[in-house]
Amino acid sequence: MERCVVVGAGGISNAWFPPLMAEGVEIVAVADLRREAAEAQIARYELSAEASTDLAAALAKHGPDFVVDLTVPEAHCEVTCAALEAGCHVIGEKPLASSMAEARRMVRTSEATGKLYMVSQSNRWHAPHDQVRRTVASGRLGELTTIACDFFIGAHFGGFRDEMASPLILDMSIHHFDLCRFMTGCDPVSVYAHEFNPAGSWYRGDVSASCIFELTGGVVFSYRGSWCAEGCHTSWRGDWRFIGDRGTLLYDHDQAPYGQVVAGDEGFSRPLAELEVDTSPLEHTGQHGALRELLAYLRTG
Ligand SMILES: NC(=O)c1ccc[n+]([C@@H]2O[C@H](COP(=O)([O-])OP(=O)(O)OC[C@H]3O[C@@H](n4cnc5c(N)ncnc54)[C@H](O)[C@@H]3O)[C@@H](O)[C@H]2O)c1
Incomplete structure (x- = not known):
């Protein structure tokens, strides 16, 4: 049975304790700058874990197999590097x-210590996203040329997001950028990004952005997003359009993915047929899916 220390006992830890318990991982300590937050989660999930405000001491005392870093983005580099240097894998x-400087330091530290650092992109383990990925890969849309994603939500969080420099891009759009790679297999080559803070914003940092990515294969990905857009919200997953040279796939407003493909060679608008969308065999979703991938690595190499 693997043993872990969870660092950061805020909102998202509620998405991690249940799968850790379901997978039989022993949670030996919960660390947070706020002891009361760690204690509250230990009580809530009836864990026999130590509450700690000192990560280094908890790692030295318990020697866990891995650390789950659920701290705020600005703390990821410090916490993850400390865990890697203490000989732990990190998810x-x-x-x-x-920042890129922090990201490079984390990758260097993982390589130097020989310990795995895995970033959980929970949206990869969501059946409709797997359906989109399979359908794009099937070639039924023809050659993929164009992708568009809109994300508009008026979100009043309070807390760290209201204060950070790039709340939309760093804390939210990263999901959509990663999803674009996951669903299409394309990687970004270049990007023009215009980040701004609209009038009336309740965020300190820029919370809206328009971006044009060039992806591998010459595919163009247009992205528009804001966390400061009241009314007529899009899905949290984003509202997506994938265009290939034989048809279009839509995935929006949390509906099942659907689309149309060309079914004839004549007419101003070509005759169209319903796109066949793949099914997904995914069983474990969100953070649970990511955790299982880490455990598979630990158990099988
Ligand atoms: N995958 C998702 O869908 C999803 C959703 C929400 C949040 N998140 C991510 O989870 C992370 C945490 O977000 P949250 O909403 O739980 O935030 P939160 O503010 O609710 O909780 C963060 C916790 O980390 C603690 N903390 C901060 N710095 C620390 C440090 N150096 N050492 C120990 N503890 C520290 C804080 O005291 C707080 O209790 C962020 O990176 C966020 O982007 C992911």
Whole structure:
């Protein structure tokens, strides 16, 4: 049975304790700058774990197999590097880091210590996203040329997001950027990004953005997003359009993915047929899916 220390006992830890328990992982300590937060989660989930405000001491005392980093983005680099240097593998919440310099330091530390650092992108383990991925890969849309994603939510969080420099891009759009890679297999080559803070914003940092990515294969991905957009919300997953040279796949407003493909060679608008969308065999969703991937690595190499 693997043993772990959870660092950061805030909102997202509620998505981690149940799967850790379901997978039989022993949670030996919960660390947080706020002892009361660690104690509250230990009580809530009836854990026989130690509550700690000192991660280094908890790692030295318990020597866990891995650490789950659920701290705020600005703390990921410090916490994850400390855990790797203490000889632990790390699975952490997105985003990887809050700057490229931090991200590079984390990758270097993982390589130097020989310990795995995995960023959990929970949206990869969601059946409709797997359906989109399979359908795009099937070639039924023809060659993929164009992707668009809109994300507009008016979100009043309070807490760290109201204060950070790039709340939308760093804490939310990272999901959509990663999903774009996951669902299409394309990687970004270049990007023009315009980040801004609209009038009336309740965020300190820029919370809206328009971005144009060039992806591998010459695919163009247009992204528009805001966490400061009242009314007529999109899905939290984003509202997506994938265009290939034989048809279009839509995935929006949390409906099942659907689309149309060309079914004839004549007419101003070509005759169209319903796109066949793949099914997904996914069983474990969200953070549970990511955790199982880490455990498979630990158990099988
Ligand atoms: N995958 C998802 O869908 C999803 C959803 C929400 C949040 N998240 C991510 O989870 C992370 C945490 O978000 P949250 O909403 O739980 O935030 P939160 O503010 O509710 O909790 C963060 C906790 O980390 C603690 N903390 C901060 N710095 C620390 C440090 N150096 N050492 C120990 N503890 C520290 C804070 O005291 C707080 O209790 C963020 O990276 C966020 O992007 C992911």
